[in-house]
Amino acid sequence: MRVALLAESFLPHMNGVTGSVLHVLRHLNAQGHETLVIAPRAGEVTTDLHGARTELLRSVPLPSYPEVRVVFARAARLTALLRSFQPDVVHLASPFVLGWQGIAAADALRIPTVAIYQTDVIAYAQKYGVSQATAFARSHVSRLHRRATLTLAPSSASTAQLEELGVDRIRRWGRGVDAVRFDPAHRNETWRRTVAPAGEAIIGYVGRLAPEKQVDDLRALADLPGTRLVVVGDGPSRSGLERMLPDAVFTGHLSGAELGEVMAGFDVFVHPGESETFGQTIQEALASGVPVVATGVGGPLDLVRSSIDGWLYRPGDLDDLRARVCDLVGDPAKRRAFARAARESVAGRTWDALGAQLVGHYREAIALRPMDDGLPARGRHRPVIAAPAVSRPWRRYVALGDSITEGLCDGSRMPDGEYRGWADRLASLLAASSDGVFRYANLAVRSRKMKDLVEEQLPRALTMRPDLVSILMGSNDLVGPKVDIPALVAQLEGAVREARGTGADVLLATVFLPRRRAAALFARRFATFNSELRRIAAETGAILLDLEATPALGELPLWSDDRVHLRPAGHRLVAYRAADVLGVPDAEALSDLDEAFHSDEMPMPGSWLRRDALPWVWRRLHGRTAGDGRIAKHLTYVELPGRGRRKRVSST
Incomplete structure (x- = not known):
């Protein structure tokens, strides 16, 4: 790269x-x-x-x-x-x-x-x-x-x-820490005696000496009995700080082994700045086995575990800052306990680990850039790579959609002619994490379009009083010879708002394409439609499952031999991505485990032209679809096993 x-x-x-x-x-x-x-x-x-x-x-x-x-x-x-x-x-x-x-x-x-x-x-x-x-x-x-x-x-x-x-x-993406340079073993008693000849406890600060760092707040500690204040760093505020803190030791800028030795020589590290996005010197102090007292805002909130390896004081409250430092200065046993916890807290935060994460983010950006280029105009809602976990105790889940949600081509561990699909897999995951009875219905049918969602599927779903509805619909409309995207979006938005109006949560999924040359013909339509889906989710409070922003889903090994449906591996990916968005515990780890235990089906017999393409052309010429005459596989609720329960059909 x-x-x-x-x-x-x-x-x-x-x-x-x-x-x-x-x-x-x-x-x-x-x-x-x-x-x-x-x-x-x-x-x-x-x-x-x-x-x-x-x-x-x-x-x-x-x-x-x-x-x-x-x-x-x-x-x-x-x-x-x-x-x-x-x-x-x-x-x-x-x-x-x-x-x-x-x-x-x-x-x-x-x-x-x-x-x-x-x-x-x-x-x-x-x-x-x-x-x-x-x-x-x-x-x-x-x-x-x-x-x-x-x-x-x-x-x-x-x-x-x-x-x-x-x-x-x-x-x-945080920051790594050099746990070799910053190590309690570098504590130098000779240096400590030079700085604090009477055996005073050393309170230290390391950082730039500038107004935004609020180093002048250290004045609250200047007269603490039995202590010596050491300020490491340089900057435009140094001369003023030296006048304000005449008894403090100013070392100037330090780096390398010298900085590691001085940091390890502190008894307490103080970080007063309220504008830190992270707080690298806090990490370095923790790695050095030094308890930290920091302001309770910004980056320090993720680094300092209050009452374990340091204290977070109320921002701007210098009396609280002084009290927290006094607590540690006056209690050597607590200081030692905090110091041990401080060193342990940085284990695993190496730059090598963070470097590997960074390269992963690079690869995500490389995959996302073509999606952005496909958006028809600047200002469109871009693919979203992350969504917050929701994790609510859903009891009734109804899935709406077309062949993808029906599960076509996902025959994993199913009798001949029957399919699972991502929604069935998701329902099982939700049931397994549920404490009570969990009911699931799947009203999706292959070849269905947006009008079928609005006129048939949604009205039936709402009579079942679900608390979670998933909608993955629109692909069949978008690949037609002509499509009115604003009208399509309006239909979908009305459906989402109607479902939300009943109090149900809506899992709204973006549509996606395989990474094939022929699919590029529809990429602009899909990008425009998905941009509107992101807007709908944001405005209605729907939970966005942004499958377009899952680059792996476009890889051809995840698509069936018919070239338009997902293999079991593709359905697994969608199911666990949905589970992650919905806050199912350890969804990503469960996905890896599931993949390790299962393999996909054997290739379909016959050529693609005779098996898939010619029947599709025939249906088109005669005004028919693959879903004609079919009914949904779970028109009523199915009670799914979860925590010791057995599967059974429920009429309510």
Whole structure:
């Protein structure tokens, strides 16, 4: 894979963005990937870049913060650089100015982009008290990340912030920690005696010394008896902080083994900043076996387990900050217990593991980009790769749809001529996780269209008083010679609203196509229709099952020999994707287990032309469908086995 990384900040200035880029470069190089770094030129770079090519562009320093440099590169210049390198994906490290131009260049070349949300520029603008800048930052961050193919957020707080801004396609991707460099074993008593000759407890801070970091809140700890405050870092606020905290030890910027030794020498680590999307120094303190006291907002919420390996104090409450630090300073036994838990909490958070996750996100973005290009106009609702788990105690589930929901070609473990299908599989999963009686009906019939859903299936379903209805319908309409998509959407939207009006939840699924050349004829129609389905789900509160955004579903091995229906493996994928969206516990793990135990059916006898194509043409010429004369396989509720129950038919 070829990866172009555009970084707003780079060497020789070392910060969280630069550090993450270096770790990513190391991992990609070790895995045999080729990399290009496009970043501001700020001085000589002597650090090992792990085989990466570099294009360092002319930049200017921010007047109030010279360590931060801004590149005003023309999109044409970046387009030329990307065209020359031909990357498979563009990685945008904390994008803002250079990142915006990078997205424009990548869009021009139809290259997928993965934007890493790492700097809360909105909060920074608020800290500096510039209202117009804050409004611009909010608007710019929203536009930028909505335009990126995929956004990676480091914490639940940053995910929520981006969702509030209307950003879609957000994945969680944290930060790794070097558990070798940051290790309790590096605690140096000689250094501790130098800093605290009277044996004082050492309270430490590590980070940039700037207003947005709220380092001045450390004044609440300046006069704690029996303690010594150590401030590690540099920045525009340093001189003011030295005057405010005359008894504190200021070390300046530290890195490498020296930083690891100092971090391990702390007794308590304090993190007062309220604008952190993650909090890398918190992880490093935990890895060093140092309890953490951090503000209870933003990234620290996902890192610090209050009363286990540290404390979260009320944001802005300096009395609470002081009390939490006093609690640890005054209780060595508690401090030791917290320290052990701190070190244990970072086990498994290696950069190698996170690097592997990142490559997976790259591959998702590569698969999603063609879907975006298929949308007929900018502003359409894009395929959604993730949906929140719902997990409700449903008791009555009715499936509506056509041959896919009927289960055609899924004869796995079924008598000849009978089919299972994704909806049957989903019903079994829901029943197995249900505490009470679970009833299921499947009203889907092959060849049915939207009018059949509206006129026949939905009215019958609503008489059964379901609390969950699934709708996967529209493909048969969309592959016709002519289709009125707005009218089709209006019919479906009316059906969803009618079902929602009864209090039932609706699982609304997007339609999908196999990855065949012939299917490309209908791709634009499907993309337009699915975009409207996403809007309907958002406006009605329906639960979206975005199958179009499941790239694996287009792979030909998941499709039957008739070329238009799914094999059992395809139905399994849909069922477990639906189960995941509905909050069935461990759905993904169960899917892997199911796949390991089952194999698909043998190929169908006879040629595709005689077996499938010619009968379909004959039916078309005579105005018939494969579903004529058929009734649904479960017109009434079937009570499914769940937790010791046996399957039986129920009339209610």
